[in-house]
Amino acid sequence: MSRALAVSGLVKRFGKKIAIDGLTFEVACGEIVALLGPNGAGKSTTFACLAGLARPDAGTIRFDGRLLESDRGRTVAVIPETPEVYPLLTVWEHLVFVARLCRLDAAGKNAVRNCSRASRCSTNAIRSATRSRKGCARKR
Numbered sequence: 001m002s003r004a005l006a007v008s009g010l011v012k013r014f015g016k017k018i019a020i021d022g023l024t025f026e027v028a029c030g031e032i033v034a035l036l037g038p039n040g041a042g043k044s045t046t047f048a049c050l051a052g053l054a055r056p057d058a059g060t061i062r063f064d065g066r067l068l069e070s071d072r073g074r075t076v077a078v079i080p081e082t083p084e085v086y087p088l089l090t091v092w093e094h095l096v097f098v099a100r101l102c103r104l105d106a107a108g109k110n111a112v113r114n115c116s117r118a119s120r121c122s123t124n125a126i127r128s129a130t131r132s133r134k135g136c137a138r139k140r
Contacts, residue, residue: 004029005050005076010059012045019045023059051078
């Protein structure tokens with residue numbers, strides 16, 4: 001299986017605080033990956049760097065062999081974990097919103113459909129994000 005995403009030597013600092021220190025990993029086509037770690041480990045910062053929401057201090061990010069630079073937000077998108085941002089949207093509508101926000105072409109929209117199928121979310125999904133398990137836990 002070919003690699004779709006390759007991150008090499010990623011570094012991000014906030015002043016003297018090192019949020020990401022030389023992170024290297026690869027993700028193969030079709031592979032689903034999760035970043036795990038305690039609060040402050042750099043998970044959200046890593047995704048922010050991948051999606052172009054934060055500028056890394058060092059390292060490279062490649063997608064399908066192509067070096068991603070300042071325009072990487074058009075290739076990598078982040079769906080925030082905070083469901084309260086758009087409480088009236090269904091899960092499917094949230095995915096479509098992010099796809100449009102990132103100006104995805106037809107191939108990108110197909111990727112959203114494939115992702116939703118893999119997660120068993122369909123265009124008929126009626127549950128809103130705030131009713132998801134994490135959303136219910138946060139309301140308590």
